[in-house]
Amino acid sequence: MKRPPSSKVPGVRPPSPGPAGPAPRRGGATRIVRAAKANTIGGVGALAFAAFVVGGVWYSIEARKPRVVVIRQDGGGAEGSEEQAKPLPQAEARDVFDFSKAPGNGPKGTPEAVESTPFGTRRPGSAMQADGTPGVAGKAGAATTQPENPAIAALKAETPLVLTGLDAGRDTATSRDQALLKTAMDSRGWDAYRALLERSLGAALPTLAGKEGRNRFDTLWSEPAFYQSFLRWQVLDRFTQADIKEISHDTYALEMLKWLLNNPKAMEEVLLTMKPEDDSAKVLVFLKDAWTANSDKFPKFFNLALACAVVFDRTVEIGEPLGGESSVNGLSRYLWYIEKDEKGKLTAPVHRSSARDLVWVVCAPVATSELEWAIDKVHMGRGSWGNAYGMVEYLMERAVKGLNPYEEYSLAEILKEGGICGDQSYFSVNTARAHGIPALTLAGETDLGGHAWAAIKTEANQWDTNVGRIGGVSKGEGGNVQIGGSISEQEIWLWNDRAHQSDVTTLSVYRHLWLSDLYAALGKFDDTFASASLANELGRSFPETWSRFYEVKEEKEQKDVYRQSADPVIVKAWKEFAADMRREFKDNPRMAALAARAEDEHVFPYSEEGEVGRAMNRERRRIVRNSGEQADLIATSLKREADIIKKRGDATATRDIGRLYDGALREYGGSITGFKMMAEDYYTATKGDSEASKKAVRDIELAFKRVVETGSKDWFRANTESGIYRMIVGYYRSIGDEGRAKLLEKRYERLLRLAERGAL
Template identity: 55%
Template sequence: MKPPNRPVPPRRPVTPPAGNVPAPRAIQAGYRKKEQMQQFRSVLMVIIALGGLWLLVQKFGLVQKFVPGMASAQSTPAKKKAQDSSGPDLGTHDSDVGYSDLFKNQPPASSGTTGGSPGTMAANGTSGGATAGDATGTGSQGTVGEVSGVSNDDIFGDTTLVLAGLDATRESFLKKDADLLQRAINEGAWTSYRKMLGRSLEAAIPTMHIGDGRGRYEEFWKTPMFYQAFLRWQVLGRFSPKSIHEVTHDERARAMITWLFNTPEKMEQVLLTVKPEDDKDRVMVFLKDAWTAKEAVAKKYFNLALACAVVFDKPMTAKNPGGEKDYSSELSIDPLVRYLWYIEKDEKGKMVGPIDRLPARDLVYVVCAPVIQSELEWAVDKMHLNRKNWGDAYGMVKYLMERAVKGINPYTEYTFAQILKEGGICGDQSYFCANTARANGIPAMVFAGETDLGGHAWVALKVKDDEWTTGVGRIGGVSKGQTDNPQIGGAITEQEVWQWNDRDHQSPVISISVYRHLWLCDYFSEQGKKDLVAEAVRLSNTIGRSFVESWARLYAVLEDETGAKDPKDPEVYGEWKKFAGDMRREFRENPRMAALAAKAETEHVFPYGSENDAKTAFLRERRRDERNQSEQKDLIAESLKREAEIILKRNEPTAKKDIEHLYDPALREYGGSITGFKMISSDYFGYMKDDPEMAKKAVRDIELAFNRVVKSNSGDWFRTKTEAGIVTTIAGYYRQVGDEPRAKMLEKRYEREMAKAERDAL
């Protein structure tokens, strides 16, 4: 056999095989490999030599001399110093890395360097990057040392994040995301950062699959980087850039912001909890204080901190049981002390409610207890009920009739211990039950309203993770039960709490889907895409028919769509009529939640339809409420008033007479409820009082209806007291029409009845 045709030149002498025996193939392969390695080393040495020459040219400033218009981004002494102290030269990088390497070694704002200037071109062709300031410490923005304020410059230029597709989860792009967030934290560049997120979302949406039906935007929520950026954009819209920047002077608070912006479920909690009425600056400061005060468990109790933040963004006081007869003095509650107290008790296993797992919106009704810490301690140490049966605490306080009838104060100090010992009325029972529950981590509310026996107080408790009950201490005949909103003020109705028990509200999947689409509306709205706003609103309403928030957004969309059109246009009229009808059908079992339907009818339907259509609709509404919601006669009174207002707007000569014909029979038909009767009679007399003759007729109608449907002659102290209040009102009407004798006669008669009822009660 012949020897190999092309022998491999060895790097050192190699003894060939003896005679004509050929070299084995493995040896030949080895020769070729060594040859290739030698050629590679030669090329590498040339590249290194050229690179060294280029560095010398750069060092002595020869680039500008020989290559006009081209300058190294790393030529300044300040940048060289930053490279030497922080890491390798970041001036070049491959296209996979994108912007991440430009920022990966940016020093924090407190290190003495400043923010950089946009303008470095990344390998992917977008503008971004940063260069440090010059040796004096001044750059494109910022000051020497810690940044003193929020950056107003768009320091991210045209930078975007990759939020969808396979690239979005590559390590290099994840690093880019982390570095950009860190730069925003260091430099207070939250306005610029939010703009960058908006651009990134806008760029990603065309690359994502948008389907049909309820799941149209499902890919938005299932794409991790996109949804995370979307939530960041939303959260930054809730807080001012200044409020976020001011808390990040603390290094530990920077850790909180970083963690929050990388934890979607907690950003959802923020969006679900923080309201426009909240003091956002105070909320952010408290979140920082809570995080730094107990950093080891801050993540576990973030929802608790958020609840404290929104409840205590305004000063709150507690009753001061100082041992004096007058227990009306109050003490300020320290929110951080309260937050730490709940953590301490929960860590020791003393909480009945799961405060480490409850959503912040529920924990609002835990931390708001208007009592001092010693009272919380008593409730934890002395009360031994389980969550499901905590309503029994209401009955533990015996009813004290003397306090109800005579108004006596049996307490030397207003404490849980004294209330339990001495007894009390419904207000004391509710106070005891609700606040001992809150002390033990159970969400609770105190409701107050009017019943057929007069004013009453009762309790709502969240007895299970998915169930509120408003039945603790409740009696029949309740209308307009309300509780204070401890977060933003105002009132929450009992019917709103009922709605929270709705199946869709208790479904995490449906509930978060509704709010995600409403948040998406905010994004589309800021982008000026009205058609997409309307589409997302309608989709949210389709998914969450029992969510009043989705109906409120739909109402706003309809106003926008029909605002410039003729309200008499059949298409416009039909849209509003459909809205009202759909909403009434959805809330037929809880009609108080359909207030927007009534508004739509009053403003957009009845004024442009026939008189008979409006009359028929009102009558149907009242009969439905009478049949299904017999307690809530105030809704019937409101319906009557809306119809009366439409009659007045017609400005016909018979308007007063028509209103009389509306109210006179209504008093007898719907006046059986104390609340309903009081509202109907007040409205009726109000419409007639400027006409002497019709006012006299109205007050006589009211007295006759009272005798027929309200007066009970029961002798019960509570009922007699309630009826006496109505008689006093009727007597006042008689005085207004000039019939003083009739007024005095009514008052004297009920004075005698009240005295008898009081003797019987005691």
């Protein structure tokens, strides 16, 4: 089943380059903070009075402090959870483009619902019991008792594996390791096997892990037996016992699984690529099918198989069906790329790329005949593939009148007839993908209206997001072909960061996040905190490390019975967290959304009103100074401040919100996207107060005329300004001023007629 995005900031359990991670399962540990309840202490005879006194004192102390309870999950979900963790922040979504319909991005549908847990999300009902274990629910829902499979019972009783020292590499230890793995396969007792791995890792950790320093955990990765078991433990969290059960009848599947669990490099690739939203059962089935189709080539093309597995776990529809193909056959796509790679037809051979890159290759929502056409007809160097965008002549009649010049929507027809920005992006992106080059279409609103352009990985370690891009884009987004939803242009910029380009650095960062998972499962909070902190230190430019550090920092404070949230020391620490994160992402502030959450929850509630306003002003000046094009972030900051003012609930709140937006529209309203967002938020904030709403609409119109309206006869600019006019007309009608609405309506209709005449 498909797991939708976590409510938390991306990167939370299990870490993968992308949004949030799943909850610990099977031998994992869910950390639940709850108020300790009073225990009844009773006694009889002479002890009654003493028990009463002692019990009363104990209750008084215990009832005041939070308790962290580590609950084992050997058989299923987190039992006894009294409250769920609050979701971490997400940047406010303001869509200007429907990515489910964006050409070249391949919609994947809507993810299913999930249950929240303190460490991310989980699929409802994912904690399934294995055959032969007690407590399996019957058809009527009543529990039935079955005798436990002796092999599973034996796995549960096994002593820890030898994972360190010379003995770990001797034949006795390696033979036992393989025998126990075979037992897990034969009995389908993967939960019991994973619990054995966890016990073994827990026993070995004290002898391997250091006490301090950036390299304190490096010995863990250099111990082959330990590291292999560590990776297996993580991989068996991605693929549930129920997932593996679905393929266990197939000997080819078991061969593939044995190969995977004995190949650390392949397991690392799985952990770095898979995300909690991926349908793990379908991913596993695809890998089995790829192995069955050609097991000899599977090791060489494993990354390709994995990329196909996480993309085609949902149907990828072909937007413009050709030759009878209405959707992409994932296995056929996998075999097609192998064939072209081995014949040397690809500009960027796929066997050299990571699965994370190949996700943006195999996803092309086009028929195989289109890929063949691109291989035969379009030839250029990888570094110059951005020129493919300009190969398609711009067709003004299509932009103004909606002309459709194509007999069929194909790459050949687009090249022949020309098109608009969406067609140019479609052509350049999908011809690049055909040649093994990662690419995606981006779209956003500029000062001349909506626009589409391309992001293409024109070098092995460099994405170019300027293919067809024009200035003034506040928030560019593309469709996320792996998990659905969207991905921002700024996330792609982050992939160009030197630390993200380094495989060594990336792996080191995620190893520490995975280790934090293990320590959490073992109930060792101090080590959980230490490994998460070190991951953040090693990977400052990885948002996932900030998310994890945020979580463990919150939990650490919940465990501190001597300090309250309002304690100046605590508040100062959260101020420093927010400042550090903003400093790290100074040039890419969209990645620092978690800093705002830290302020809203841990700083502003304990700050003076004036201090909050000054902090928000500083944030907006910082955005303008470092990334003024991202005006939507300014609008988001204003809305945060307006919400804080509104929560005060005093008589001047509405007036103060009006003053805030009136000044901001004039100061920051030059961006089309920013102006529209601020206007919408301003009007919404005054709803329910007729006088305030009237003032808001007048303020919006005046600001529009001062900082936005140009009266230009350029068709794109005129169309954009007319769109804002229509918005203001709607506001006037909603406050009952029909006369003003009609006057403005006539004005923008005349503007459009003049611009259209000039365009054609």
